Amino acid sequence: MKCYRCGSKLGRQNICLKCGAPLDTYRLIVRRANSLYNSGLEKAWVRDLTGAIEDLQQCLVYDKRNIDARNLLGLIYHEIGEDAEAMAEWAISESFQPEDNPATTLIKKVIDSDQIEQCNMAVRKYNHSLSLASGIDHSYDLALLQLQKVVRINPKFIRAYQLMALLYIHDEEYAKAEKALRTALNINHSDAVCLRYLQEIEDKVSRRESGREKREKVLLEKANESKGVVVPTYREGSGIFQTVLYVFGGVILGLLVCYFHLVPGIRQRLQRESNEKVMSYGDMLSAKDLELSELKAQLEGLEAEKNSANEQLEGYTGTDGVVASYEKLLKAADDYYSGEYGAALEALDQLDETVSGTNYQAVYRKLKDSVNTEGMSELYKKGYDAYQARDFEAARDYLTQCLVIDPDYPDAMFWLGLSYHNLGDREKAFQYYDRLIAEFPELSYAQRAAELKNE
């Protein structure tokens, strides 16, 4: 026995020596739970499973951690074909005591023996038969066929025997009902429903027999009351024609007997066979439906995966994809190293800086910084040198590129204006002079631009 508070082993004391928890009430509860467990165990031994279930459930109300009681309750549920209940009890038991617990072995046995699928199939068929019986159509025949399958799959399923017996009683097939009930009672000697149905059958059969006895008695009395003795009369045969008539009549009578006694039986058998066929086709159809829906779900999943993969691929190979961005970045780098700083800047401006990949982003930033600083000063220097060498066209091109990088660079603006001036394009030249005068009036370039305009 362990302390309910600290879990340490307990002696005979009334308090826990480790944590000081009082143990009087606890001992009473555990004693009562153990007593109920013992009673349940005794009942289980004599197959009074209903009584055993009641005692064990009561025991667990006192002490839900009573592992033996819970495992035994699961075992009894398993014995009466209620495997879901059994597995639930063993699962709870395992959660209370994960190590050295027989419930672990029991669960493993059920899982390893492939019983789960069998039990689930039996349950599904039982539920189907229940819906057939209680449905609007009252398809008791079909329900009975299903139930026969159920008990073939799970021969311990007490509830299936009960339902089967009820349907047989309803059809007044008392012998079959009794057989189903006896099978169930062999498993659980004290099943209240089975015992009640059996009593009902006995009542009905005895009532029927007493009725028959009464009728026979009345007939006998009437026969005794009738006067005289009935003496069979003999009449001489009246020729071949009468003999043929008797034979013919006998044949007709035989055919009528066949029709009224044998044909219904054959018809019933054929009906049952066709019902069984319909049921088996129904089962096959539902299995195929299930398979189809699973395949559909699989297909949908694969379609979704394919679409996502395509989107991912598009992200890499599309016009704005990663590959295209890398190509543009390489072109910008090529332009930069070829001295085409303006083109490099334009290419960089078209690029998306946020494309994934830290290497890409690092190269992008480095290249852009280089173009902005080194590129601009290099272009300005080349433009200025070209102007000094009187190559105004080259100066114009370099300085225009320089202003692409920095549109507010006054030095480039001034020398570009002068280049245009020397090329004879005064209108363009004046545009740059006007900007210098308006935006940078404090610089000497602005004064010089004003003088040039007035010349």
Added chain:
Amino acid sequence: MLDFEEELKNFKPSKEIDQTGETANKRNKTDLVDIMMQMMKEKEE
């Protein structure tokens, strides 16, 4: 005398083993030991 319709109503659908978790959750209730511990805790407080 058995009332067939009434008897039929007493039959409920059975559970499959896959529903074990649901059953276990419903089953794992408070017991007397829990109640006793709760009372002792309240007394101590």
